Amino acid sequence: MNVSERSSTISYAIRDVVEYARKLESKGDKILKLNIGDPLKFDFKTPEPMVDAIVNAARSSFNGYEDSLGNTELRRVIAERESKNNGKIYLEDVVVTSGVTEGVNLVFGATLEPGDEVLVPGPGYPTYTAYATFFGATPVSYKTIEKDGWNIDVQDLKSKINERTKCIVIINPNNPTGAVYPKKTLKEILDIAIEHDVFIISDEIYDRITFDDSFVSPASMTDEVPILTFNGISKIYLAPGWRVGYMAFYNWDTLFDIKEGIMKELRARISASSICQVGAIEAYKGSEKYVVEMVSKLKQRSEFAYKRLNEIPGISTTNPMGGLYIFPKIELDNKWKDDKEFVYEFLKMKKVLLVHGSGFCPIYGKDHFRSVFLPPIETMEDAFSRLEDFMKTKK
Ligand SMILES: Cc1ncc(COP(=O)(O)O)c(C=O)c1O
Structure with a gap:
């Protein structure tokens, strides 16, 4: 075979x-x-209180399957975090995944058909390219400029968008370049997204790891462009092996079918780890x-x-x-x-x-x-x- x-x-x-x-x-x-x-x-x-939370959860028989969309308390805490930092969002707009990586798989699974294109940062984290290709689509790299601190070349990005483009991926702060994008660049990309009717994936898994507090989420800048924000506890809360991440849907009213498609995929894969989600609640509610x-x-x-x-x-x-x-x-x-x-x-x-x-x-x-x-x-x-x-x- x-x-x-x-x-x-x-x-x-x-x-x-x-x-x-x-x-x-x-x-x-x-x-x-x-x-x-x-x-x-x-x-x-990994912070001790998070580890204690998991151990206690396992001891108190918290070992069954979890809800497919995620632990309700965790979703509430994440909605609060997102609302405080980025823009008002409700529990219904948040789902928990087995890491951002599963989120990428689910979103591309629900949106891409062979022949579609996805704009990804060049250079950028390779999971996006790998999964876009896996689903038969073509990842197209937009240029980032080394001399300009690896800022996005917005003209290059714009020149690569066409009727086959489904979405623009932004990784901010960027892996591997360490760039944190200025508000002006993000605004220009949001304008392009409106003009061409594409959605944005904003991977913010390093949002708190910045050295000059300059991080801005595109979700905080628009109530028009559909944005999927990806985040999780792998990096900031030092628990990559727990495999807990989330997706937050911003301005998603016009893309109801896609959200439904993602929900079906979530149900089919049952749930993210129950006890690790309890650890994640402690991460988001605990000491900074x-x-x-x-x-x-x-x-x-x-x-x-x-x-x-x-x-x-x-x-x-x-x-x-x-x-x-x-x-x-x-x-x-x-x-x-x-x-x-x-x-x-x-x-x-x-x-x-x-x-x-x-x-x-x-x-x-x-x-x-x-x-x-x-x-x-x-x-x-x-x-x-x-x-x-x-x-x-x-x-
Ligand atoms: C930009 C980016 N997104 C996602 C991931 C993986 O995230 P997770 O552990 O939540 O799957 C990484 C890991 O290195 C990353 O650099």
């Missing part, structure tokens, strides 16, 4: 590179992994001190990564304004064929795992790599010293 054509289209650079690292590990090599945005791989810990501590630690680390990487001949980088990642440019100088070979050779020679930039967009991400700035400064110093050494490789 053959594998379906659909599944053979899936690629996910962030985990694909791990296969090669595993081979080296099986031979006894110790690999320093800077490839994955999981804070728990470093010195970050954990977030504040984490962001302060990350700010220091991002500043170190920015400074240290720019000291390395052949490497240059913009300053990330949010998120967990830095996205430097490599002068390949004919020493390496492309960014992928660079990343694999660096791994082989210096035992540090990065992700090749073209994995985030073959056009606008090439000749770059992505590193997390999650590790303690000594660990990053070790990794970037190895990189400095590697850049001295002879032609």
Whole structure:
């Protein structure tokens, strides 16, 4: 029996590179992994009260299936959070998913037909490209401009929109570039969405991880454009393995059928984890001190990564304004064929795992790599010293 054509289209650079690292590990090599945005791989810990909430929930027999749309109390708390930060929204406008990743799958499943197009940021988080392709649609990358702090090239985005375009994906703060988009850029995109009658997906999973408080959600700026806001507890509340995320529907009255389609999909997959949703209630209702501590630690680390990487001949980088990642440019100088070979050779020679930039967009991400700035400064110093050494490789 053959594998379906659909599944053979899936690629996910962030985990694909791990296969090669595993081979080296099986031979006894110790690999320093800077490839994955999981804070728990470093010195970050899920807040204790959240862990206690889950343990207590399991002990009090909270172990049955949950409602398909999500725990009602959690949906209420999320609606309050969204209303406070972004724009008035009700419990009925919120559904809980097994992470943002499931949300992407559900929305594209309910909206895309073969031949449709989705505008995705280039570079951007590869799940959007992978799932759009999986459902037979074409992801089209719009340009973001490195010299302008990786801000969105609105003219480029506009030139790529056509009658087949279903939606525009915005990732803000962006993974992998660390860009946080100005209000002006978001306003221009909202105007384009109105003109061309498309909806917006706004992935805000890093909304609290910004270093200058400049984050604005497009949902706070319009009562006209249909927007699906994605968020969750993976990053901000340090619980990526719990797989709890949510979707908030803004201005969705004209897209009632799509919402219904998503609801059917939600029912068919039963529910997100019951006890992990109780942990998420604690996250959203509990003390903010954990977030504040984490962001302060990350700010220091991002500043170190920015400074240290720019000291390395052949490497240059913009300053990330949010998120967990830095996205430097490599002068390949004919020493390496492309960014992928660079990343694999660096791994082989210096035992540090990065992700090749073209994995985030073959056009606008090439000749770059992505590193997390999650590790303690000594660990990053070790990794970037190895990189400095590697850049001295002879032609
Ligand atoms: C922009 C973005 N969206 C979504 C996700 C995944 O979110 P979740 O863990 O909620 O599925 C990630 C993970 O790295 C991400 O960077």
